[in-house]
Amino acid sequence: MDFEDSPEEAQFRAEARAWLEGHAKPKIKREASDPLDERSDPAAMKRAREWQKIKADKGYARITWPKGMGGIGGTPMQAIIFGQEESKFDVPAGSAFAIGLGMCIPTVMAYCNDAVKARYVKPAVEGAEIWCQLFSEPAGGSDVAALKTRAVKDGDTWTINGSKIWTTGAQFSDYGLLLTRTDPNVPKHKGLTMFYLSMKQPGVDVRPIKQASGASGFNEIFFTDVKIPDSQRVGEVGQGWQVALTTLMHERLAVGGGQGGGLDVAQLMQLARTLELEDGPAIKNAAVREKIADWYVRSAGLKYTTLRTMTALSRGQQPGPEASIAKIVVASKLQDISAFAMELEGEAGVATGEDAPMHGAFQMGWLSAPGLRIAGGTDEILRNIIAERVLGLPQDVRVDKDVPFNKVPAGK
Amino acid sequence: MNFDFSEEQKQIKDQARKFLSEKCSTKTVRALYNGAGGSDAALWRQIAEMGWMGTAIPEEFGGLGLGYLELCVVAEELGRALAPVPFSSTVYLFAEALIAAGSDEQKKRLLPKVASGELIGTFARAEGPGAVLPKTIRATLKGGKLSGTKTAVTDGMEADFAVVLARGSDDAGERGLQLALVDLKAKGVERRAIGSLDPSRPAADIAFEGANAEALGKLGEGWQNAERVLQHAAVLTAFEQVGGADVCLAMAKDYAMQRYAFGRPIASFQAIKHKLADMYVNNELARSNAYYGAWALSTGARELPLAAAAARVSATQAFDYAAKENIQTHGGIGFTWEADCHFYYKRSRQLGLALGPQRAWKDKLVGELERSNA
Known part of the structure; x- marks a missing residue:
């Protein structure tokens, strides 16, 4: 048991570091970067695209992908090692490309023909084109397959009508992966079909949603008589759910650790060192110490779980299901730590931003936490996934399972 | 990696x-x-x-x-x-x-x-309810004679020898503390079996009245030596706790799959599924913390005090939760003497208390964090 690289891993790490030293400057200070800022700031976005192109030319943009497609046909462990080394350099985060490269393009690569792949993979991996994922709807959140956006075929052309919601980065995207209902007369999972489309074409109306936190990371998108050629279909007609599962599998691998704005036990301790409570310094208060320890063991447990996952990857094994627990732990911990920190701040805790202790970090964490507990699979859906896919428990009774979609009861 | x-x-x-x-x-x-x-x-x-x-x-x-x-x-x-x-x-x-x-x-x-396997040994610290602190240790080791009382010593009746935390001089606090090695069959040792939360892990109160004993380690290092031993034991016990917690999850799962209510297996109800998913999350976190403790123990890393405390707290929480929710998943039958559930419920508390309660370990954990960030 150790934390060392294997000889091959050490060699790759040295190569990656040498290349990074030749193409970027070491990071001096850790700045908190909001991924959405990068997209809304044209200069930052330009830098992000340039860096993405440089990496793609070398094959470091998507290391596990084939040569010529932004990768080197490398191992998942090599991708992790590159990420670790890259994080030490002052380079753009590239979060604008995460959904496209993490979810949409892998789906295109799995289901589309060579001509489509030749057209779309390279511009995406080089940062020239940004993709978003159009699955959730006002009437289909956790129950994604209950979506209602209709695609109707006439000759070789499909007409799309409906709306999507909670779409991250849609306002900055060039293309979208779109899940539609093509047959409402069969049970819900069987009447779906996947497409890709240009987000810039007529009839696509993107409207940012103002969140409870005040930020606008998500969008609602309205489709009005949008025309798509049948050549932009991804997978067979009626097979959309199977295609979507490929995308979602990639999503669960992408969403997870590293979230929560870096707010954790260390920041809570930093605050507790500065505050006085009824019986003395907060850091010496027994109740505060109990809480710190409770959250520390969850953070540390997650960190070492990640190392177990990396060990499996390093040995060429499939990571175990332990990878699926990260977001459940991180999201509620963020909410709880933030709320507790504000309790310690006391009456001054109602302040936000620069008026609050530690630049309002805990207020910000608390305001964003509800979103993290919902996005990319709610806490409840993730528990279902662990129960069903990891523990092998039976699915809940599905009253809509064998019922044609247009006969399924729906709320208002 | x-x-x-x-x-x-x-x-x-x-x-x-x-x-x-x-x-x-x-x-x-x-x-x-x-x-x-x-x-x-x-x-x-x-x-x-x-x-x-x-x-x-x-x-x-x-x-x-x-x-x-x-x-x-x-x-x-x-x-x-x-x-x-x-x-x-x-x-x-x-x-x-x-x-x-x-x-x-x-x-x-x-x-x-x-x-x-010829010799059964044990370790005795506590002298009564409440926290074990340098100031609560009153047992004395003087001139090779051990006097005082230790309470709830696990395996105290069966043990041949004990290591006892005692006061080797009149110095107050840690400075006066020393570990004593004592033959429990010697004269001046009175043992009394006490009721144990987990009958399969028995305990005893032991009274020493001038029993022959020898020093184990130096005077003034008794507390530190005891802490070191507890750190080792905390990591090893964390593995026992993780093992027990995993069995509880498996038992709860098996029962939920075969038990039908309202016309379907109770394992298909989200109230049960989410409970079992939480058990799984806790168990995985505890296992990962225990692994880190194992690494620190096996390499003698300076992170051991923190790693041991984290392994201890995480494993205690996981086993406690899994053991109580295993009974809950079983319903009434899980509360009967005939079902095996209560063995784990009792063992989880026995293991959770025997090396000191969570409160004490959490305080040590945060103390280590304070030191490492200082």
Whole structure:
């Protein structure tokens, strides 16, 4: 048991570091970067695209992908090692490309023909084109397959009508992966079909949603008589759910650790060192110490779980299901730590931003936490996934399972 | 990255599981519950034949000299099996105290007997309810004579020897503390069996009245030595706790799959699924923390105090939750004497208290964080 690289891993790490030293400057200070800022700031976005192109030319943009497609046909462990080394350099985060490269393009690569792949993979991996994922709807959140956006075929052309919601980065995207209902007369999972489309074409109306936190990371998108050629279909007609599962599998691998704005036990301790409570310094208060320890063991447990996952990857094994627990732990911990920190701040805790202790970090964490507990699979859906896919428990009774979609009861 | 046990270590674990599945079912535990309680002497002898007590004891002292990682995998299996033997008292505490603080002569004299299973040992700190602190230790070691009372000493009736935290001088606080090594069959030792939350892990109150005893380690280092031993035991016990917690999850799952209510398996209700998913999350976090503790223990890393406290807190929380929610998942039948659920419920608390409660370990954990950030 150790934390060392294997000889091959050490060699790759040295190569990656040498290349990074030749193409970027070491990071001096850790700045908190909001991924959405990068997209809304044209200069930052330009830098992000340039860096993405440089990496793609070398094959470091998507290391596990084939040569010529932004990768080197490398191992998942090599991708992790590159990420670790890259994080030490002052380079753009590239979060604008995460959904496209993490979810949409892998789906295109799995289901589309060579001509489509030749057209779309390279511009995406080089940062020239940004993709978003159009699955959730006002009437289909956790129950994604209950979506209602209709695609109707006439000759070789499909007409799309409906709306999507909670779409991250849609306002900055060039293309979208779109899940539609093509047959409402069969049970819900069987009447779906996947497409890709240009987000810039007529009839696509993107409207940012103002969140409870005040930020606008998500969008609602309205489709009005949008025309798509049948050549932009991804997978067979009626097979959309199977295609979507490929995308979602990639999503669960992408969403997870590293979230929560870096707010954790260390920041809570930093605050507790500065505050006085009824019986003395907060850091010496027994109740505060109990809480710190409770959250520390969850953070540390997650960190070492990640190392177990990396060990499996390093040995060429499939990571175990332990990878699926990260977001459940991180999201509620963020909410709880933030709320507790504000309790310690006391009456001054109602302040936000620069008026609050530690630049309002805990207020910000608390305001964003509800979103993290919902996005990319709610806490409840993730528990279902662990129960069903990891523990092998039976699915809940599905009253809509064998019922044609247009006969399924729906709320208002 | 190699944050896992080796193939050889996993083989030891598999062998241990196979051995215990044949020699130690819950029937073994139940027999003790239905009788007078205590340990299973036949199982102890068989475990001794396997050489498990000597897993981490150096060869020069009669052990196998394998190491702590090997002892961790054995501990997990003992925890899974609820093995009713004085293994933790003898191996994680008594032997570790000898290794940490004993002279060469003391080690040569006693460790081979631990390794062969001839000697049962234990470790005694608490003198009453509440926190164990330097100021609460009143037992004295003076002129080779031990006096005072220790309470709730696990395996205290069966043990041949004990390591006792005592006051070796009149100095206050830590400076006066010293570990004492005492033969429990000697004159001046009075033992009384006390009721134990887990009858398969018995306990005793022990009164010393001028009993012959020898110093184990230096005067003034008793508290630090005891803390060191507790850190080692915390990591090893965390593996027992993780093993027990995993069995609780498996039991709850099996029952929920076969128990039908309202026309379907209760495992299909989200109230049950989410409970089991939470058990799984807690167990995985506890396992990962225990692995880090194992790494720190096996390499003698300076992170050991933090790693041991985290392993301890995480594993205690996981086993407590899994044991109580396993009963809840079973419903009324889970609360009966005939069901096995209560064995785990009781063992989870026994293990959670015997090395000191969560409160104490959480305080140590945060103390270590304060030091590392200072």
